[in-house]
Amino acid sequence: MLKRYLPVLSWLPHYNRRLLGADLLAGVIVTAMVIPQSLAYALLAGLPAVVGLYASLLPAVLYALLGTSRTLAVGPVAIIALMTGAALSNVATPGSAAYLQAALVLSLLSGAMLVAMGLLRLGFFANFLSHPVIAGFLASSAVLIAISQAAHLAGISASGYTALTLLASLADHLHRLHWPTLAIGLGTLLFLVASRRYSRPLLIKLGLAAPTAGLLARSGPVLAVLATTLLSWQLGLEERGVAVVGAIPGGLPALTLPELDLGLWRALLMPALLISVVGFVESISMAQMLAAKRRQRISPNQELVGLGGANLAAAFTAGMPVTGGLSRTVINDEAGARTPLAGLFAALGIGLVTLLFTPLLHHLPITTLAATITVAILTLVDIPLIRQTWRYSRSDFSAMAATILLTLTEGVEAGIISGVLLSIGLFLYRTSRPHSAVVGRIRGTEHFRSTQRHEVETLGHVAFLRIDESLYFANARYLEDTVMQIVARYPGLEHVVLICSAVNLIDASALESLEAINERLNEAGVTLHLAEVKGPVMDRLKRSDFLDDLTGRVFLSTFAAWQAFRPSPSETAHGEAME
Incomplete structure (x- = not known):
């Protein structure tokens, strides 16, 4: 019974030096790779960049203790960051103390809901999100994120959480285009695209093993961050109008207590539920795929508890809602992680950076982070799947299309709710007229x-x-x-x-x-x-x-x-x- 609720007890007694070496190496690699992501996703949610680092610390530790996946890496992710920003902007002004407080409440509500669902064994509720709806939601959210990052790439401001409002805001501010920022952003974008597409085959031709080549190919964002930060520092780009991350507080996060404001809690209940479900679906899909490859077992209900514990940890350590990230999990797996201790080592590495090295990130251009987000997120636009769904099932495609359309025009909450309701409606219609x-x-x-x-x-x-x-x-x-x-x-x-x-x-x-x-x-x-x-x-x-x-x-x-x-x-x- 104890192992059921503390899965760490099932693998820790068998831990050895060989596993320690593999997990330690994976932790170091993940630390280097996900720091740019963590900063970028916090900014995407409208939060200070350091919040992304805070959300990668204790939440990862809690998941290592409570989760059942050996390789899932927990932290801020793009889709959840977008949903977080959309939810918080309805209750507070970005950048204000109330906005930060609302982020803690959102993390607390999401964590509590996930833990409750896990204890009540309600993991099956995620099945109401059909794959076409999820694919449509991810694709449209990726487009929304890319549009929102276009402003940072160009050095202008834009506001909104729908495609129409974002495009209108971009058009209004286009006359303020900042050419140096655009040059750095487009250069970084082209470098990342080329690195993702061509570096792995090139490295294999040069004689590197496929796993090593894959890891080096994924290090493009790290190289981009290092190069542009150095360039920004040497050329004094901040004084020339290029927006940079700026001063990041050093030290570990202080203990935070979410505010007990019933009106705020009521306003965030539905967004918290949607974030919980979407985050769980994204996380469990990735965890089950990797577990099948390694012939391991995943418990969906315990995964709910593990993710809930991670979000509760974020709520009390100045973080933001988290879940299992696609890119960071792939990096963790390819780096050779064997147990959840790799995530603990990565958290320790990020904690060390947060404690000692945040001044080095002062000159990091925000346009570099925007390019990193854009390249990472557009991989979620699965055009072949959309075409296949159109050919195979027009009813499923209608659910997908409705999700895409409403996500782009009305926002992420309307998109996912409509997709779920339409999927259930189509299921009821089909089964109400059985063959x-x-x-x-x-x-x-x-x-x-x-x-x-x-x-x-x-x-x-x-x-x-x-x-x-x-x-x-x-x-x-x-x-x-x-x-x-x-x-x-x-x-x-x-x-x-x-x-x-x-x-x-x-x-x-x-x-x-x-x-x-x-x-x-x-x-x-x-x-x-x-x-x-x-x-x-x-x-x-x-x-x-x-x-x-x-x-x-x-x-x-x-x-x-x-x-x-x-x-x-x-x-x-x-x-x-x-x-």
């Missing part, structure tokens, strides 16, 4: 297929109806109508066999419909039978009076029902289509 087919036997076999798709044998006085969906309140009436239409179409019908091979559930509403079907068929002189009822479904039926009142029988297989009702070969109507 069904009258089937017949393929000659000489025990297999049954649709009379409309195959040449099959049928019995004139028996209808074999296969239901291809679980039966619940949304489709119960539809089943009644389907059965009665078949009876009306074939006056000589004596038996109806419902084939339940695809039925995994019959809820109370569907049970009432089955009882009504049984009664109405009996009044019409037709006997109702069931076939291939699954064990759990049969167990529930036995707890009702339905089986006692059933006019027919329950057959183990459709073929058994066929044999029971087939009087003789001469009475079999070959190839008769009943639907």
